[in-house]
Amino acid sequence: MADISVVLPSILQPLAGGQSILTTPADGAVTVGILLDSLAGDYPVLARRLRDETGALRRYVNIYVNGDEVRRLRGLETEVAAGQEVVIIQSVAGG
Amino acid sequence: MGCMATEESYVLAIGTKKGLWLATSHDRQAWSMSGPHFLMSEVPSIGIDTRNGRTRIMVGVRSEHWGPTVAHSDDLGATWTEPEQGAIKFPEGTDAAVERIWQIYPDAEARPGVVWAGAEPISVWKSTDGGEHFELNRGLWDHPHRSEWGAGYGGAAAHSIVVNPSGENVHVAMSTGGVYRSLDGGTSWEPRNRGISAYFMPDPNPEFGQCVHKIAADAAVEGRLYAQNHHGVYRTDDNGETWESIAEGLPADFGFVMLTHPRRAGTAWVVPLKADGERIPPDAKLAVHRTDDAGKTWKRLDSGLPQGEYNAVLRDAASVDSAEPAGVYFGTRGGSVYASPDEGEHFTEVASHLPDVLCVRAAVVSAALVPGAPVPA
Numbered sequence: 446m447a448d449i450s451v452v453l454p455s456i457l458q459p460l461a462g463g464q465s466i467l468t469t470p471a472d473g474a475v476t477v478g479i480l481l482d483s484l485a486g487d488y489p490v491l492a493r494r495l496r497d498e499t500g501a502l503r504r505y506v507n508i509y510v511n512g513d514e515v516r517r518l519r520g521l522e523t524e525v526a527a528g529q530e531v532v533i534i535q536s537v538a539g540g
Numbered sequence: 541m542g543c544m545a546t547e548e549s550y551v552l553a554i555g556t557k558k559g560l561w562l563a564t565s566h567d568r569q570a571w572s573m574s575g576p577h578f579l580m581s582e583v584p585s586i587g588i589d590t591r592n593g594r595t596r597i598m599v600g601v602r603s604e605h606w607g608p609t610v611a612h613s614d615d616l617g618a619t620w621t622e623p624e625q626g627a628i629k630f631p632e633g634t635d636a637a638v639e640r641i642w643q644i645y646p647d648a649e650a651r652p653g654v655v656w657a658g659a660e661p662i663s664v665w666k667s668t669d670g671g672e673h674f675e676l677n678r679g680l681w682d683h684p685h686r687s688e689w690g691a692g693y694g695g696a697a698a699h700s701i702v703v704n705p706s707g708e709n710v711h712v713a714m715s716t717g718g719v720y721r722s723l724d725g726g727t728s729w730e731p732r733n734r735g736i737s738a739y740f741m742p743d744p745n746p747e748f749g750q751c752v753h754k755i756a757a758d759a760a761v762e763g764r765l766y767a768q769n770h771h772g773v774y775r776t777d778d779n780g781e782t783w784e785s786i787a788e789g790l791p792a793d794f795g796f797v798m799l800t801h802p803r804r805a806g807t808a809w810v811v812p813l814k815a816d817g818e819r820i821p822p823d824a825k826l827a828v829h830r831t832d833d834a835g836k837t838w839k840r841l842d843s844g845l846p847q848g849e850y851n852a853v854l855r856d857a858a859s860v861d862s863a864e865p866a867g868v869y870f871g872t873r874g875g876s877v878y879a880s881p882d883e884g885e886h887f888t889e890v891a892s893h894l895p896d897v898l899c900v901r902a903a904v905v906s907a908a909l910v911p912g913a914p915v916p917a
Contacts, residue, residue: 457606489624494606497637498629505605535605 447471447528449480453491454534460491471527477508478521480531495533505536549910550861551616552869552890553597554877555583555899560599562617563890564910568867568881571890572912577617581606585856587644588903589670591652595905598655598671600641608638610657612671616909628657628665628674634681636661642697643856644671651707658698662689662714666726679727680712680720685748689717692751692770699855700755702765711755711765711780718750719767721780732780737772754798754855760805764834768798768810768855775835786835791822796855797870801883802862806834809860809868809884811853819852828868828884844887845878854898861902871897 448468458465469483478500485492495506500521502508508515509532515523525531552563552571559576560583578601585600594614602608610627611620630636643658657665657674663681665674680686680698689696692715700713710722711732718733731748738750751770758764763779766786771794774783787793792812801807809830814822821827826849827842851874858870868884871877875894878887879902 490622493609493626494603497607498626499635499637501637503605503607 449475449525449527450530451480451484452530452532456535457491457494457533460494461488471525474524474526476521477510477515477523477525477531480525481521507534507536508532509534547907548863548904549907550863550867550902551588551595551597551905551910552877552879552900552902553586553588553599554871554891554894554897555586555599555856556871556875556895556897557582558895559583560586560601560617561891561894562597563877564616565879566907566910566912568863568879569888571879573891574617577620578611582898584898585641585644585657586899586901587646587655587671588901589646589655590903590905591646591649592670595903595909596670598644600644600657602640608640610641610644610671610674616905623672627667627672628659630663631676634676636663638663640695640697642699643701645701645703646671647703648705648707650705656701656703658701658712658714660695660697662686662696662698662717664698664701664712664726677726679722680729683720683729685717685731688749689714690749692716700752702755702757704757704762709763709779711757713752713755713767715753715770716749716751718748718752719755719780720748732776733783734781735776735783735785736767736769736774739771753796756798756800756808758805758834759801759803759807761834764805766798766800766808766835768795770794771816773798773810773835786831789836789838790829791827791840794819795853797853797858798855799858799860799868802860802866803864804832807832807883808835809858810838811858811870813852820850824848824850826872828870828880828887830884841880841884841887843885844880844889846876849874851876854896856899857897859901861904863904867902869900869902871900873897 451467554561559579561575563571581603587598589596611622640660645656647654655667655671664677667674702711721732767774773787797811799809826845829838851872861867868880873896877890
């Protein structure tokens with residue numbers, strides 16, 4: 446069984462107890478959506494920063510699975526395999 | 541000889557496009573600032589709740605990246621608390637998500653704990669636990685008109701909520717949709733816009749669809765409200781059944797602000813802007829206008845305000861406090877904030893060069909909460 450790592454941007458780390466990387470054990474592939482659901486249990490405020498109450502990924506939140514942005518894959522249905530890394534980055538926006 | 545310690549002090553909360561600033565004062569002339577709180581998040585709504593023997597500042601915060609939320613502080617901004625699951629969120633089945641919280645309105649003293657909120661998309665919310673959790677007002681959300689309400693330039697939102705002393709009559713104003721009234725405490729709603737022009741529509745006198753910018757209730761006359769519209773300033777004396785223009789005597793009937801006195805009948809303030817197509821103070825001279833006779837006459841108030849001002853004052857970027865005489869406060873999109881300790885007769889600049897001011901709220905608080913109180917001799 447290998448872990449899946451979720452790498453947080455520094456601005457969100459206070460919402461995860463100061464951690465920069467969250468690891469979750471995985472014995473198979475899970476979707477990004479399920480991964481975010483599991484985060485919501487431990488870090489509900491963090492989860493609300495990433496998705497709205499309909500479950501949609503916020504417009505300027507980008508999630509990368511092994512380097513690919515999930516909107517170019519299957520969105521929140523994108524599968525993450527054990528041992529892979531998920532990186533959350535805010536997009537460049539605003540003024 | 542020394543000064544008597546003042547028992548009352550003042551807090552002024554300034555929500556901007558890039559964070560919240562808090563100013564405190566013992567005399568409404570000299571202000572101490574803290575901030576920015578929530579740097580890089582906009583703060584379009586603030587409610588200061590002084591009921592229950594505490595001063596709670598509630599803020600609607602919105603990050604372009606991380607979305608909207610509601611936080612509150614019971615220690616004048618030293619610490620902030622955000623309910624884990626979010627104070628305002630659409631229930632399952634609505635398929636909607638909160639975009640921005642436009643209004644946080646603590647209800648009357650007689651209903652401690654009750655706080656109303658207005659949000660985008662157009663929706664009204666009510667909390668009974670001091671603003672920690674809100675419930676969607678279903679009567680308005682399920683209203684058959686909802687699909688026909690439009691979006692103003694700033695977004696489609698319920699931005700004004702006014703509750704009468706008994707709590708039975710609730711008026712909500714939305715852009716664009718107009719004024720809706722409930723006579724049963726918010727269970728059912730009907731449009732109440734007769735007399736208010738919607739000159740921008742094919743039928744300029746529709747049942748609803750008006751672009752009302754702000755409404756406020758007269759402090760002492762039940763059933764009297766004032767409205768600043770997208771061109772048009774109005775008053776109703778019959779609980780919204782009919783509205784009549786009170787724009788005569790103002791340099792322009794466009795603007796966003798409508799304030800009423802905390803206690804005195806007939807007193808209201810507006811901040812006119814030249815026109816829809818020219819959103820600057822008339823002649824670029826910033827001025828507040830006050831009526832003391834329910835809109836029959838207006839007095840121009842510009843002492844201490846800049847001449848050569850090209851920034852607008854937004855609908856919630858103005859407030860009164862509950863002191864005697866009442867304080868009047870407002871901020872501009874140019875990041876200047878002004879305070880008057882005497883109902884608008886004289887203004888002093890509290891801050892300048894802040895980001896766009898979106899919301900201003902002021903309250904009288906216990907002097908013990910504010911550092912630096914004059915020490916009694």
